[in-house]
Amino acid sequence: MMRFSSISEWKKYCFNTHKTYLKNKYFSCWIRGKKVDVFNHTTLKKSALQNIKKSVESALRLCKGSSKVMMFTRKSNELDFAIKNNTLIGKDMLKMVKKSRKEGKSCRACIFLVNKRVAGKELLKFGDALTYVSDGTAIFTFNQSIKYPKRFFRDEVKHEVYHLLGLNAHHEDTQVEGYKNLAPCNMEYNAPSEILCRKCKDGLNSFWEGIKNATN
Numbered sequence: 001m002m003r004f005s006s007i008s009e010w011k012k013y014c015f016n017t018h019k020t021y022l023k024n025k026y027f028s029c030w031i032r033g034k035k036v037d038v039f040n041h042t043t044l045k046k047s048a049l050q051n052i053k054k055s056v057e058s059a060l061r062l063c064k065g066s067s068k069v070m071m072f073t074r075k076s077n078e079l080d081f082a083i084k085n086n087t088l089i090g091k092d093m094l095k096m097v098k099k100s101r102k103e104g105k106s107c108r109a110c111i112f113l114v115n116k117r118v119a120g121k122e123l124l125k126f127g128d129a130l131t132y133v134s135d136g137t138a139i140f141t142f143n144q145s146i147k148y149p150k151r152f153f154r155d156e157v158k159h160e161v162y163h164l165l166g167l168n169a170h171h172e173d174t175q176v177e178g179y180k181n182l183a184p185c186n187m188e189y190n191a192p193s194e195i196l197c198r199k200c201k202d203g204l205n206s207f208w209e210g211i212k213n214a215t216n
Contacts (some may be wrong), residue, residue, distance in 0.1 A: 001168070001172075001173060001174070001175060002005060002173060002174045002175070003174075003175045003176075004174070004175070004176045004177065005177050006176075006177055007110055007176060007177075007178040007179065007202065009176075010066065010174070010176040010199070010202065010203060010206075011174070011202055011203070011206040012206075013211075014167075014202075014203040014204070014206035014207045015153070015206045015207065015209055016210060017168070017207055017210070018166065018207055018208075018210030018211045018214055019168070019210070020134075021133065021134050021166060022211070022214055022215075024134040024135065026098070026101065026134070026135050026136050027133070027134045027135065027136055028215075029107030030107050030108050030109045030113060030136040031136070031166075031211060031215075032167075032215060033108070034059070034060055034063070034067040034068075034109075035067065035068045035069075035070075035108040035109070036056055036068070036069045036070070036108060036109040036110075036111060036141055037069075037070050037072060037108050037109070037110050037111070037162075038052065038053065038056065038069060038070065038071045038072065038111045038112075038113065039072050039074050039110065039111070039112050039113065040071065040072065040073050040074060040112060040113045041074050041075070041078065041079055041112065041114045041115065042113045042114060042115045042142050043074045043115070043144060043146070044078075044113065045143060048146075048148070048153050049071060049113075051058060051110060051150065051153035051157075052071075052113070052153050052157050053069055053071050054154075055153060055154050055155075055157035055158050056069050056111065056157060056161050057069050058158065058162035059157075059158045059162055059165065060161065060165070062165075062196070062201075063084060063204070063205075063208050067127070068117040071174065074205055076114075077095070079112075079114060081096070082096065083116055086116065086117070087116060087117045087118065088114055088116040088117065088118050088124065088141070089111065090118055090130050090132070090139060093112065093137070093198040094132055094135055094137055095137065095138060096169075097110050097137050098135070098195070100194070107136075108136075109136035109137070109138075109139045109164060110136065110137045110138070111137075111139075111140070111142065111160075111161075111164075112137075112138070113140050113142065113213070114137045114139060114140070114141055114142070115141070115142055115143070115144050116141060117141055118130045118139055118141050128140070129140035129141070129156065129159075129160045131160050131163040131164055133163055133164060133168045138160045138161070138163070138164050140156075140157070140160070143188070145177070147210065153192075154194050155191040155192070155193065155194045156190075156191045158186055159186050159187060159191040162186065162196070162200075162204060164206075165204065165207075166204065166207040166211070167187065167200060167203055167204045169187075169203070170187055170188065170189055171183075171185040171187040171197065171199070171200055172188060172189065174203070176199055179197075179198060179199045182197040182198065182199055183197070185197035185199075185200055186200070187200045
């Protein structure tokens with residue numbers, strides 16, 4: 001738990017965290033253009049994929065500026081290299097992303113939709129999610145035997161994209177004097193709402209103020 005004695009102290013902390021993330025060339029590159037590639041390795045229906053794309057675009061709009069989200073369909077066996085004991089190894093996926101970025105001289109954020117559990121992750125209420133914030137990479141796991149509610153494709157996807165955008169803390173992990181009546185918030189565990197509370201929104205906006213000051 002991180003505790004802050006005032007709202008201004010919280011905003012200052014979030015503003016300054018941009019310095020750490022911009023040291024990573026992958027984060028620095030994709031965050032400037034806010035371009036995201038979504039790779040679907042699942043059997044999710046077209047409507048679910050459309051909702052995921054809309055949720056990613058909606059989260060990106062919160063940080064203003066233009067953005068572009070592209071959706072690609074891939075075969076599930078393309079990820080066999082990263083699967084061991086029927087679970088997906090996140091670090092192996094990240095190595096693949098870094099290699100492809102280097103070879104293609106491209107640096108877009110990557111979101112993977114897969115049908116394998118992610119190693120080392122506890123099961124969320126509706127599925128698994130793993131985000132490497134500084135490397136601009138997120139992985140969503142879907143169980144093919146589960147019928148997911150529409151809110152998952154809206155709320156949980158936004159939750160991870162906010163992480164991807166630099167809000168690398170959950171609502172419950174920070175306590176700030178000065179905020180009242182904050183719940184429910186999208187950045188709580190299991191994303192009970194599509195709305196960001198004022199505290200988390202202030203944190204994300206402050207982080208982006210730091211990004212803009214450093215990159216302009």
